Amino acid sequence: MKINKAYKFRLEPNTEQTVILNNLVGSARFVWNQMLVISFEMFANNEFINATNLVNKIIDLKSNPDFNFLKTSSNAVALQQKVRDLASAWSRFFDPKVHARLKENKKKLRKPKFFKLADGSEIQLRPLMPRFKHKSDGCDSIRLVQFDKYCRVEDNRVKLPNGIGLVKFRKSQNIIGTIKNVTISKKSGRWYVSFGCERELAENPRHPAISAIGLDMGISKLLTTSNGEYIKPKNSFKANQLKLARLQRQLIKKVKFSENWKKQNRKIQKLHHHIANIRHDYLHKITTSISKNHAMIACEDLKVANMSKSASGSMEKKGYNVKAKSGLNKSILDQGWVNMLEYKQQWQGGLLVKINPRYTSQTCFNCKHVAKENRQTQSKFECVQCGYVANADVNAARNILAAGHAVLSAEGRCGKGSPVETENL
Ligand SMILES: [Zn+2]
Incomplete structure (x- = not known):
């Protein structure tokens, strides 16, 4: 039996590393918001929104001369993961079961909000639709997959790509299993690292207690x-x-x-x-x-x-x-x-x-x-x-x-x- 477990620690980047990390999470947030605009257009045109469709559109953003910073201060894997998260948010929106659950715990009705499309028409922002991310939300993150390829852990330091190098983290417990992905997040000014691990367990573990x-x-x-x-x-x-x-x-x-x-x-x-x-x-x-x-x-x-x-x-x-x-x-x-x-x-x-x-x-x-x-x-x-x-x-x-x-x-x-x-x- 395979089990997944995440290990989260405080990350302690130095000043230079903080600058790079801020750029990375900032550009990921930027891409989320840009892709959200694109997907609102797709929604209005009844186009199919899924991960592949959205990921393919990252190239257009990167080749836009106005967004040149994406070439220098972003991480391709992180952007792709961010866009995949957006696609999952849309699929939750399209899932009737999730809507049924929402109806059950009916929330207060809010004044409807609208988003203006390029052609001047508007679409209503419905409940469960993905929303824009703001810096003032106080939480940003990027996720990197294929951990082995880009990263490694050395004692209480983790090597991260984009010239970040080795970053110290407060290793409060041992990381058990194979690290599959890593999420770096910033919450109210503090940095965290979370390692997503996979571990093989004995076929049927037997609980030590009988009560x-x-x-x-x-x-x-x-x-x-x-x-x-x-x-x-x-x-x-x-x-x-x-x-x-x-x-x-x-x-x-x-x-x-x-x-x-x-x-x-x-x-x-x-x-x-x-x-x-x-x-x-x-x-x-x-x-x-x-x-x-x-x-x-x-x-x-x-x-x-x-x-x-x-x-x-x-x-x-x-x-x-x-x-x-x-x-x-x-x-x-x-x-x-x-x-x-x-x-x-x-x-x-x-x-x-x-x-x-x-x-x-x-x-x-x-x-x-x-x-x-x-x-x-x-x-x-x-x-x-x-x-x-x-x-x-x-x-x-x-x-x-x-x-x-x-x-x-x-x-x-x-x-x-x-x-x-x-x-x-
Ligand atoms: Zn009785």
């Missing part, structure tokens, strides 16, 4: 396990969110693209980045420890859960609950932590079972009686039929685990060597 666990996600407790443990969200997270909201309110009052606006925007990008880092690290820690200790993990299928729906459903009851739920969407659902669990389980040879979240919070774990009345408050569960009392989140986590086992046995995967239900309830 199984159910996870319920919540707001005040990030996760509750079927063993009755709680994992709280990171404290600094909320404070930073409030700070972010304040900075954004201040930004609105400033004249767009003025010096003050740029300064404020940089502050916001930096904080965004900081929040994302904290969240990412924390989630990695949690998911690694859960995955190491349990061969089978059951959790709710978030796609089915569609928390935003349940949030609007309880609107009449409690206004603050709705707010909390949509906050949950923002902070947890976007984080892709289920994905983290999924691939970590795959590496370890364990299982992640995603179950339908329906009634997990209303069902009694003891007698399986389903009733809204079972859930007396946010935190207390008391079964109206058998009198079973438990913390509501723990009850839900146990139901999730039971549902996970049910899924496995229905698939006939509960044979020898499969995880068994833990008896420490």
Whole structure:
């Protein structure tokens, strides 16, 4: 079995190297924007937009005398990859499934935006259409493939093309596997390098643990396990969110693209980045420890859960609950932590079972009686039929685990060597 893993490190280019890197990411952004204009024209003419069509058009851009800098300060492989990313963005736009998902989590309707084509006509910029990249977005990147051909790693330095030479990076862990590609990114003024690696794993890795666990996600407790443990969200997270909201309110009052606006925007990008880092690290820690200790993990299928729906459903009851739920969407659902669990389980040879979240919070774990009345408050569960009392989140986590086992046995995967239900309830 082949697995892919990326290793990301802080990159520490010197002044000259920074100049070259800035040129490379700048020209890649420029080409993205130029190609986007071209593809808008193609879209208006009902022309087929795919990677080959777009990549072939890079030559036209390079031979344009106005864009001479592309010949000297760009990397051909990076430009091609950038244009391929644009093609993938278009194919997502043309994918009806992605649109269906968008409709499910319907966002606020925004004022439609238009783009003026060369002949003066306009096309409407629809949701999911690729957008222009701006320097003020605070994030730029290039990807180089065929790593062996152009690059190599020497201890804590990586050799990069375009006369960049060896660049130091903060090697915080060993890189295992064959490096296939490298992404160099700049986020709020900091440089990063990410190595995309491929590694051959033993045919069927066997998870070292034999226990199984159910996870319920919540707001005040990030996760509750079927063993009755709680994992709280990171404290600094909320404070930073409030700070972010304040900075954004201040930004609105400033004249767009003025010096003050740029300064404020940089502050916001930096904080965004900081929040994302904290969240990412924390989630990695949690998911690694859960995955190491349990061969089978059951959790709710978030796609089915569609928390935003349940949030609007309880609107009449409690206004603050709705707010909390949509906050949950923002902070947890976007984080892709289920994905983290999924691939970590795959590496370890364990299982992640995603179950339908329906009634997990209303069902009694003891007698399986389903009733809204079972859930007396946010935190207390008391079964109206058998009198079973438990913390509501723990009850839900146990139901999730039971549902996970049910899924496995229905698939006939509960044979020898499969995880068994833990008896420490
Ligand atoms: Zn009961």
